[in-house]
Amino acid sequence: MPLAPTTPASLVDQAIAGMRALLESGEWEVGTRVPPEPALAAALGVSRNTVREAVKALAHLGLLQVRRGDGTYVAATTDMQALMRKQLARVDIAHLLEVRHAIEVRAAALAAERRTAADLASMDAIMDRRRQAVLDGDGPAFIDADVDFHCAVVAAAHNPLLVELYDGLVETLRASIEHPGAADVLAAEHDAVLDAIRAGDPAVAATASADLLDHVVP
Amino acid sequence: MPLAPTTPASLVDQAIAGMRALLESGEWEVGTRVPPEPALAAALGVSRNTVREAVKALAHLGLLQVRRGDGTYVAATTDMQALMRKQLARVDIAHLLEVRHAIEVRAAALAAERRTAADLASMDAIMDRRRQAVLDGDGPAFIDADVDFHCAVVAAAHNPLLVELYDGLVETLRASIEHPGAADVLAAEHDAVLDAIRAGDPAVAATASADLLDHVVP
Incomplete structure (x- = not known):
């Protein structure tokens, strides 16, 4: 050549x-x-x-x-993010949430099988920040911690293609997260996902993740 | 302006x-x-x-x-296909199959809720072609029909973003499908997915789809 x-x-x-x-x-x-x-x-x-x-x-x-x-x-910052932004400009938020559901439920199951000690420590720290933000009534900090938690679940699946697809969605999802006010009604659902991942139970992790996302109304 | x-x-x-x-x-x-x-x-x-x-x-x-x-x-032919091709050149087939699993299981559940009469007629015709290809020992026709079936399940979910993501994967998946020889060991699993979609049962459709994909070894 x-x-x-x-x-x-x-x-x-x-x-x-x-x-x-x-x-x-x-x-x-x-x-x-x-x-x-x-x-x-x-x-x-x-x-x-x-x-x-x-x-x-x-x-x-x-x-x-x-x-x-x-x-x-x-x-x-990545091609996937750029492409998702273009796609997302013309898709329904309901369709976006269905894709999020697909990726995140599968990621939760894989995370239960593959999470490392570092993944669990990171998720624990994020959940602490999430709780503290509710106590402080700090909306932006809550939204950051909430987004970080969902990204951490996907990261713990250790599949770079899932991470890339999820990254493409996440900025649009961020805009859809509401500050919970004085009470965080989904705290228990988030804990259930993390507990199942910690316990290493893929089926329970998938169910808990689906249950959490079913509470996220478009 | x-x-x-x-x-x-x-x-x-x-x-x-x-x-x-x-x-x-x-x-x-x-x-x-x-x-x-x-x-x-x-x-x-x-x-x-x-x-x-x-x-x-x-x-x-x-x-x-x-x-x-x-x-x-x-x-x-689309940005998503181009981007997936670039990504897929550097990801494991195992990771790709996990993304496929995420999209397709969710799509099967949504298809059970949303499939039209036309979707069902199309899936029936594809399954006929799939069976005939096995009888004829026609490898290329079998692979076409098999890919078409999985695309039809995703299409029946009526979510354009899921379709676009799946389209990005499908050409790489096609290369991983083997001709079944004289016996199609996954015929029953395919029928089970279609039956659940026809019956309008999202939970059974998701389980049947996951069961089918668990038989697809990377």
Whole structure:
């Protein structure tokens, strides 16, 4: 196989890869503005034209959003997240919750089989934060902890494809979570999921997860 | 809000939309070669430069593949399919089957609630084809019918997001299906899923679907 000659296209690919690394590392967060073209060109060691083409490609992918006369912003940090955002703009929240149910119930069962001591410690700490947020009446902290718990269940299944699909949904789900006010009516349901995962019982974990999600009304 | 002026970028977007329409309509199938630049430019009513940029964008998305000195080929027909192909190249088949399990078990339960008479007629016809293929010893026809059955279950859930996710997996799953030889050991399991969907029993449909998938060894 002949070596491919160095072409502008491959420089663009390098610039894309460099920006993807910044997105995936968390250095570029969703909603933040990316540095201007000259700074990017200097940082990536390529021309401004190359940067412009790479930004255009990432905008087509839905990772960046170019706002005319304003700047370029991070719209998503992974392809799956970008794609889900595009899909989610035209799907019902009810359909989204059905996909969430599919992923999360299966993940709970797998988590019961595969969770490590570190997974359990992390989930315990998250549940402590969730309880404390209710006591403090701290809505944003509650929503963060709630989302973190559901992500932790999926992470404990140790299946990167499930994690990626769930990550694609989670920002939209976050917007649908309500602050519980003085009483957290779903505390017992969350505890039941965690107890079953801790006990290593996949069937009970799946049932508890389905029961929890059945309480989440679209 | 001021009207955006017509720019090369928006012509590129139009060219991309035109090519997407050909991909989604089935006119451009996976694996086929797309027409050369001049023909595309004429068909889309844009310049060759615009076509080139649109092809580049679709290649970045994974929908087209540019093979140097050969031509441009269709790699996927939807963004989700393209993204899944990229993901699937680096995930275990075991992880893929877990995602399949998550989607399909939930879809079977929803299908039991939502299937129409047309869904049932279609599934019956597919099962007839599946049985006939075994009798005929026709491996390719068997695999087609088997894949069609699983897609039909997901379609009967009437959730476009589930369909899109499943479509992303299905071509990789197809490659994992073996021809059953003289006896179809999973015929009863398939019948059980269809019977539960016909009976409108979500719990039995989910159990039957999980039972079927538990027999599919990675």
